[in-house]
Amino acid sequence: MSISPKTTPIYQTSVFTFDDLNALENYFAEPGPQYMYTRYGNPNTDELAQEINQLEKGAGAVVTSSGMSAILTAVLVYAQAGDHVLCAEEIYGGSSSLLSQELTRVGISVTYVPTVDIYSLEGYVQENTKLLLAETISNPMMMVMDLQRLAQTCQQKNIKLVIDNTFASPVITRPLGLGADVVIHSVTKYLSGHSDVTAGVVVTKEAETATRAAQIMRTWGLNLSPFEGWLAARGLKTLKLRMREHSANALALAQWLQQQPQIQAVFYPGLPDHPQHELAKSQGNGLYGGMLSFRLADEAEAVNRFMRALTHIPFAPSLAGVTTSISYPAGTSHRGLTAEQRENLGITVGLIRLSVGIEEVKGLKVDLGKALAAV
Ligand SMILES: Cc1ncc(COP(=O)(O)O)c(C=O)c1O
Structure with missing residues (x-):
């Protein structure tokens, strides 16, 4: 008898087994369908990442333990100690706390850009500025960002554009198609949709950016649990x-x-x-x-x-x-x-x-x- 479940079962395990050293070497040569340790990857979280990647039309996606860890991952992909980031002034309070109170402590400085200056960025970009973080629809004043215009400015200024698409969802707007480099979501919100999951995702325009985001997720331990991945993938279907x-x-x-x-x-x-x-x-x-x-x-x-x-x-x-x-x-x-x-x-x-x-x-x-x- 072969068992063929219609939906993906929950792989509620922290680790996977190997037959021998050859199997381990095969995994490292090509992780592909084989798994080793859930913090590195798990079928449930991978399925969720792939589904969201398709919706956002990205080159790759990594799911994380929360929207906050998705923002952290996105910033760390591009910035390190000594670098500077820009952030739209109208932003979720947790995002500004992360930037102002935590990332400044590890040497990443931040400047907030008022809405009137957001499409010119005149006077805000420094030599060490790496990115601009903004929201498609701002929390809580519902200001809508012209993403194409913003992306053009960022390209001219040679900085990356990271968009928090939580309020819109890819059903309403796909920032990557409008020129953003990275999209993040609090999957806790519309993507899972039932107020029973805390999760995040980073979706990237370039495949190598997703590879770097995955490295950060694993090494900083920002991974999502299999069960939450399963629940979110279930919610995403509707x-x-x-x-x-x-x-x-x-x-x-x-x-x-x-x-x-x-x-x-x-x-x-x-x-x-x-x-x-x-x-x-x-x-x-x-x-x-x-x-x-x-x-x-x-x-x-x-x-x-x-x-x-x-x-x-x-x-x-x-x-x-x-x-x-x-x-x-x-x-x-x-x-x-x-x-x-x-x-x-x-x-x-x-x-x-x-x-x-x-x-x-x-x-x-x-x-x-x-x-x-x-x-
Ligand atoms: C727009 C936005 N981005 C990010 C977050 C952070 O997400 P999480 O609570 O899943 O960490 C929130 C949370 O409310 C949010 O509203």
């Missing part, structure tokens, strides 16, 4: 369907939220008055994603009343799950910034981030409407 539903629901809610008197502003690229709406439309495959932010009165108690009055939508400091949740950037993702930095970015006391799920939108409006009435 990415396209989920992104369509997330996007349709988010657009409907953004339009509805704009009409509510308690709301001062709604930030969603699908709204015609969003500053990059036309760009989002052309770069985003007609979809705008499932993330939006809105501003209530800038009073902590108004935010508290809103949160407490929600029945079905929890306050959960993550995003991109199939069920809707809210988060509070000033107190979670961007907590590490100073109050002045947050204010400059528009992350005020009243700013709430909504991760729109794939439920019926009618029920979401009822829950949000009730909470807004309590504000």
Whole structure:
């Protein structure tokens, strides 16, 4: 009897066995389908990497233990002690903490580029500048980056472009096709999609960059576990369907939220008055994603009343799950910034981030409407 499972089984093992020394030598000559040690590679994590690589149309991909370790890997591929990196000012707070608080300690310096200067980079590039890190759709203000324009500038300045594509996913935008050198994701979010995995991925335009990223992943011990790889690969199978539903629901809610008197502003690229709406439309495959932010009165108690009055939508400091949740950037993702930095970015006391799920939108409006009435 031959056993042929339709889906890949979970290879929940830390190590693989060899028959003899010849088998070991064969592995080192051509790792290929043979495996040695899960930190080096495992069928479940390799499958996930290959699937994401295909979606992003990359030359190679490496999965990691988290989105943070994916960013770390991408930076370490290009930069070492004595080097300098640029980072878009509007970025996930954890990314800026990694750069400002940790990588500076090992000799990699960072400069943040305000959005007004991002397409010229005039005055920011030094002799030792290696890369620019930016997000396709920024967290949490939903600013959309013109990736083709950004890639042209980076090429002119002879630096690499690393794009965090977490909020968009490859269903909406494929940065490598627009000129980025590396794409990273927090796979924790849309790619796995069910709020039950923490994972990351680095996808590269050049195959040798992926080989170097794999070396860093192995040696720094940034690998993903087989079970999380399996779960993420399972979630990934429905990415396209989920992104369509997330996007349709988010657009409907953004339009509805704009009409509510308690709301001062709604930030969603699908709204015609969003500053990059036309760009989002052309770069985003007609979809705008499932993330939006809105501003209530800038009073902590108004935010508290809103949160407490929600029945079905929890306050959960993550995003991109199939069920809707809210988060509070000033107190979670961007907590590490100073109050002045947050204010400059528009992350005020009243700013709430909504991760729109794939439920019926009618029920979401009822829950949000009730909470807004309590504000
Ligand atoms: C845009 C973005 N990039 C990276 C990360 C880090 O990912 P992880 O939490 O999987 O390490 C996050 C986490 O929220 C994120 O929102």
